[in-house]
Structures are given as structure tokens and as C-alpha cells.
Amino acid sequence: MSSLKLFIHPLSQPARAVMLFCRANSIPHEEVLVDLVKGAQHNEEYAKTVNPLKKVPVINHDGFFLKESVAILRYLARTFPVPDNWFPKDSISQAKVDEYLEWQHLNVRTFGTLYFAEKYIVPRTTKQPPNEKRAANFLKNYITVLNQVETIWLKDRPFVAGQDVSIADLLAASEMEQTVLGGYDVKEHHPKIKDYLERVRSGLQPHYDDVHSTLNKLALKMKATK
Missing domain, CATH: 3.40.30.10 (Glutaredoxin)
Known part of the structure; x- marks a missing residue:
């Protein structure tokens, strides 16, 4: 087995x-x-x-x-x-999934992770406050790439690689959800991404909420202590 x-x-x-x-x-x-x-x-x-x-x-x-x-x-x-939509066998459709994955690695993932690490990980591992100047620079770059997601990757399609959800959306959504722990909730600042994340979420329930439950609990706890 x-x-x-x-x-x-x-x-x-x-x-x-x-x-x-x-x-x-x-x-x-x-x-x-x-x-x-x-x-x-x-x-x-x-x-x-x-x-x-x-x-x-x-x-x-x-x-x-x-x-x-x-x-x-x-x-x-x-x-x-x-189902074939996740990573299509058709060469062109598959290439569109790969296109986003190649781009994301040095854009959404890089700047989102750097911001999250500076604002959330660093204070908890070093017991020192974050470097706010560095965090602000990471956030500036993160916002720039999020705007590119809205104006380029989601310009004329419901998902980042086409008309159907794919593995690219799983990685995109997971990255975009993460920075709420650094104090930046993309859904509050980027309405088109908010709608996009809801499409991904609603199509993958109850698994989406289950997988993000730990993240969401921490986010609520942080908001309650502010």
C-alpha cells in the first residue's frame, strides 16, 4: 500500500x-x-x-x-x-502556472517573507524590537509586487494562472495570508486581492480554513492585545 x-x-x-x-x-x-x-x-x-x-x-x-x-x-x-486544472497537461496552460511560480519566488514570497520575518520572527527569536526602517522597506517592496498581482496576474482572469485554480494559487494565497502576523493584512489594503483570496478560499472549503486555522488564531490574538 x-x-x-x-x-x-x-x-x-x-x-x-x-x-x-x-x-x-x-x-x-x-x-x-x-x-x-x-x-x-x-x-x-x-x-x-x-x-x-x-x-x-x-x-x-x-x-x-x-x-x-x-x-x-x-x-x-x-x-x-x-483534476487537470491543478497542473495542466496542456503545454501552454502548464507554462502559465510555471510562469507565476517562477515570478513569485523573487517577488511575493521574497518581500512578504522578509517583512514577516522582521516584524514577527525577529522579535520572538532575539527578544529585540524589529528594525522598523528595514521592515518599512520590505513592506514597500511587498506592496509593489501585490499591486503587480492585481494589475498583471489578476488583470483579466480570476486566478493567477488562468480561469481555474491551480497549484500556483495555493502558493500565492499562502504567502499573501502570512503577513497579517506582521501587521499587514493584504485583504484590508488590496480589494482585488481580497476578492481573489475569497475565490480561492470558497472553492477549497473546509480545507482552506482548517489549514489556516493556526495562523488565523494567532492573528486574532495579536489584534486583541493591541
Whole structure:
């Protein structure tokens, strides 16, 4: 019997995308929590047996280990019987998914992660306040790429790669949801992205809310303490 394990944590944006893909497509799997908050990804055993890069997500499919979320999502879409919209077999449609994935890595993901890390991770790991000047610069760049999402990637289509939801949307949504923990909720500042995220969310319920539940609880807790 085939065995699929996901090494994940719900506060990892790419890990959430992989979790959401498997849950939404009813792919039998086991989720193995790697507690990033406690630094479990740095454990010698994890680095030795799962991922020497000390990150999540990672999958173990019948003894085949694969790291990096984009590679994982492409592999899962090709390996399991899922609807074609996720990673289309048609060359042009598939290229449109890849186009967004290649762009996002150095844009939405880069600046969103840098902002989130400076505002949320740094204070909790160093016990020092964030560098607000650096955070403001990251946020400025993040807003620029979000505006590009609205004016280019969502200009004339409901999803970032076309007319149907794809693996590109899982990664896009997971990144855009994350920065609420840094104090910037994209849904409050970018109405077109707000509508887009609701389309992704509504089409993937109840899995979308389940996968983002830890993030949303932390966000509510932060708002309550302000």
C-alpha cells in the first residue's frame, strides 16, 4: 500500500500549500509536525534523515524524499489522480502556472517573507524590537509586487494562472495570508486581492480554513492585545 508522509508546520507558507493540496484532493497522507517554533527543523536527526536543508515541507512517498514546495506540488499533481486544472497537461496552460511560480519566488514570497520575518520572527527569536526602517522597506517592496498581482496576474482572469485554480494559487494565497502576523493584512489594503483570496478560499472549503486555522488564531490574538 502506498504511503505518503508530509513533514510540515502550519506557520510555514509553502507547507500550508502542500497540506491544502493533499486535503483538497483527498490524497491519503500522514502529516508529521515539525515544530518550527521549537526549532525541531534544526535537530540533527531531522537534518540527517529528512532534510539536510533543515526546512519544511518535505514529503516521503514510499521512501522517495522530496523537498521544496514547488517540486513537491508538481510531483503530487503528476503522481496522483487529481483534476487537470491543478497542473495542466496542456503545454501552454502548464507554462502559465510555471510562469507565476517562477515570478513569485523573487517577488511575493521574497518581500512578504522578509517583512514577516522582521516584524514577527525577529522579535520572538532575539527578544529585540524589529528594525522598523528595514521592515518599512520590505513592506514597500511587498506592496509593489501585490499591486503587480492585481494589475498583471489578476488583470483579466480570476486566478493567477488562468480561469481555474491551480497549484500556483495555493502558493500565492499562502504567502499573501502570512503577513497579517506582521501587521499587514493584504485583504484590508488590496480589494482585488481580497476578492481573489475569497475565490480561492470558497472553492477549497473546509480545507482552506482548517489549514489556516493556526495562523488565523494567532492573528486574532495579536489584534486583541493591541
